[in-house]
Amino acid sequence: MYCPPLASGWMLWFRALAGWGLLAVALGALAGRADAQPAKRPAQARKAPAPLPPAQLEEALRLLLKADSVSRRRTGTEAAGLVLDQALTKPGHDFYDLFYNSFEAPAGVADFTVQVGERPGRGNSSLIVLTVNDQELLEAPLPTRLDQMEELVAGAVEAAQGYLLEAQNVSRQLESGRRAPLEVY
Template structure:
C-alpha cells in the first residue's frame, strides 16, 4: 500500500509539472466568466462564455459547485454541462445555479470550457467563504480530474458570501447596454432594429452608450454611423435590401464588441502598471 501511495504521489507530481511546463494559456480565444448576484436568500451563479476570436467556436462546458463541510471535511460536488456554438465576438450565458446566501461552508465554483478537441480553453474560479487555512482538497480533486495545474487560491480570487458579490468595486449608478437611435429613413430604422436585436442577443451589455445615426450624403443617399461614446466604429451607405442591412448590422455588432473588449484590455493594463 505504501509503495502504491508513493507511486501515486510521484505520478501526480509528474502530471502537475508537465501541465505547468507547457504553460497552457486560458481565456485567450474563449473567455470563461463566472457572474454572481445575491439577494436576501440566494446567490445566483451564472457561467458565461465569450468568443474573443474571429472564427466560430464549437465548445462544451462544465460548471461545478463544490461544497466542503467545515465540520466533517466532507465534499459534495454538483456539475452542470452542455455544448454550445459561439459566433465571433458572441457572448452567451451557459448555465445558472444557486446556493444559499447564508452558506457557512467553503464553496468552490469552477467553470471550464473545452474546445472541439476537448482541450481546456477557458477557465474561471470563485471561492465563497475562503480562508487562508482552509483545506484545499476539494479544489485539488476537481483540478486533478480535469488535468489542470494546481494553483494556490489567492485572496484576490475569493468572494465572501456575506458581502455583495455583484458590486465588483463600482460606485454610484452605472447604465449599461444602452443603444440610441436617430435615423431618417425606413432603411435606417430597419438597420437599427437588426443591430439592436443582434446586440441584445449576444449579451454584450456595454458600459458606454452606442448610438445609431443617419445623415444625408451625396445625392439621395444616406450614411449610417455607429458610434460608441462618440467614437466612430462603423459607417456605411444605406440600402433598403434586408440581406445587406443584416450583414452591416452583424459587422457593426462585431466592431462594437471588439471596441468594448479593447476598453477592458486597456483598463487591465493600466491597473497592472
C-alpha cells in the same frame, strides 16, 4: 360673416358686478382661513450638540468611507449600457432595430454608449454611422435590401463588440500598471 350685436350697457355692468362679487367672496374666504390658523409659538433657542471626541469622529468617518466604497462596487439595477437610435429615415430605423436585436455587450463590459445615427449621402442615399463611446467606428452607405442590411448589421455588431473588448483590456492593463497611458497632444 356674422357679428353678434354688442351687449347692452346694463349687461356689462351686471357681469362686472358679479365678477367683483365673486372676488370679494374668495378674498373673504381666504381671510377667514388665515384667521383660523393657530398662532405660532416663538422658537426656543436650541443648544448645539457637543462635538464628538476625535476618536469617535475618526471612527465615524472610517465607517462612512467604507460604506461608500461598498456601495460603489455594487451596481444594483443600474443600466449596464445604452444603445441610442439617432436614425432619421425608415431604413435607418430598420437598421437600428436589426442592430439592437443582434447586439449583446461582451461579458464584464458595463459602461458604454452605442449610437446608431444617419447622415445624408449623395442624391437620395444616406450613410449609417455607428459610434461607440464617442468614437466613430463605422460609416457606410445604408442599403435598402434586407439581406445587404443584415450583412452590414453583422459587421457593425462585430465592430462594436471588438471595440468594447479592446477598451476593457486597455482599462485593465492601465489599472494593473503594466501599460503606460497613451499620450495625448
